[in-house]
Amino acid sequence: MGEKEISSMKILRILLVILAVSASAFVFVRFYYTKPFSPSASEKFEKNGLVVTVDYCQPSKKDRLIFGEEKDKALVPFGKWWRTGANEATVIKFSKDVTIAGKPLKLGTYTLFTIPEKDNWTIIFNQEVGQWGLSYDEKKNVMTVPVPSMQTNNSTEQFKINFVEQTEGADMILTWDTTQVIIPIK
Numbered sequence: 001m002g003e004k005e006i007s008s009m010k011i012l013r014i015l016l017v018i019l020a021v022s023a024s025a026f027v028f029v030r031f032y033y034t035k036p037f038s039p040s041a042s043e044k045f046e047k048n049g050l051v052v053t054v055d056y057c058q059p060s061k062k063d064r065l066i067f068g069e070e071k072d073k074a075l076v077p078f079g080k081w082w083r084t085g086a087n088e089a090t091v092i093k094f095s096k097d098v099t100i101a102g103k104p105l106k107l108g109t110y111t112l113f114t115i116p117e118k119d120n121w122t123i124i125f126n127q128e129v130g131q132w133g134l135s136y137d138e139k140k141n142v143m144t145v146p147v148p149s150m151q152t153n154n155s156t157e158q159f160k161i162n163f164v165e166q167t168e169g170a171d172m173i174l175t176w177d178t179t180q181v182i183i184p185i186k
Contacts, residue, residue, distance in 0.1 A: 038086030045163035045170045045185075051095040052170070052185060054112070056085035058158045059176075066177040067116050076116055081124070083133030084114045084174070085159060091129055098169070099186045100125070101145045110142060114174070114181075120148050121174075121181050149181045 038057040045052045059075075068074030076082050084090040090112040097107050105125060113124040113136055128140045152175075159176040169186035 040087075041161070043161050043163060045165070045172075047165060047170065049096060050098065050169065051093075052098075052163070052172070053093045054090065054161050054172070055092075056090035056112075056159075056161055057087040058160065059086035060158045061155065061177055067118075067179055078117050079115065081136050081138075082114050082116060083136075084112050085133065085161075087133060089113070089129075089131055089133040089136075090161075092125070100143065101147050101184050103143060103145050105143050116149070116179075118149075120146050122146055123181075123183055145183075147181055147183050149179055152178050152180050154178070 038059040041056055041058050043054045065072055065074045067076050068078065070077035070080070091109060092112045093109045094105065094107045098105050100123065108127075109129050110125040110127060111129050111131070113126055115122040115124070123145050124141055125143045126136070126140050127142050128137055155178050156175045160174075162173050162175075163170045164173060166184070166186075169184065172183040172185055174181040174183070
């Protein structure tokens with residue numbers, strides 16, 4: 001090898017090291033730095049052999065407009081898909097076949113996306129799991145179902161998902177700011 005080839009190889013190695021360090025820093029910031037601001041949370045419902053678990057991250061309101069028209073600079077604009085939390089996309093697991101707001105859904109693990117609107121939301125169960133919450137492939141939707149949303153008198157600072165047991169199953173409740181969405185699961 002000539003001196004020019006050796007010099008080119010050294011430059012290439014240096015560039016690869018810089019690229020690797022940059023990629024590592026990006027991953028660190030993306031996954032670890034954002035966690036304190038939107039901590040991980042998990043909710044679980046169990047009844048009659050049905051186990052539903054939801055893993056998500058909880059963003060905070062911080063005096064921001066959360067839901068609204070895009071022109072209003074809402075954090076989550078009406079009519080646009082949302083990862084239903086922060087950081088990684090929200091993951092929901094069902095141990096048995098269920099019905100969601102009257103529509104059948106097979107047991108399995110899904111990413112939970114939503115499309116908020118003023119008076120109703122579209123709930124989306126997507127088969128792609130494990131992605132960061134900034135990507136969404138509509139072609140991988142397994143089911144979409146509309147549910148009503150309502151305004152509450154109290155403001156919730158941190159996004160919350162919880163379950164309320166019903167006679168046949170549970171309601172999964174999404175709450176943030178003054179918006180509440182109830183998703184019936186049977």
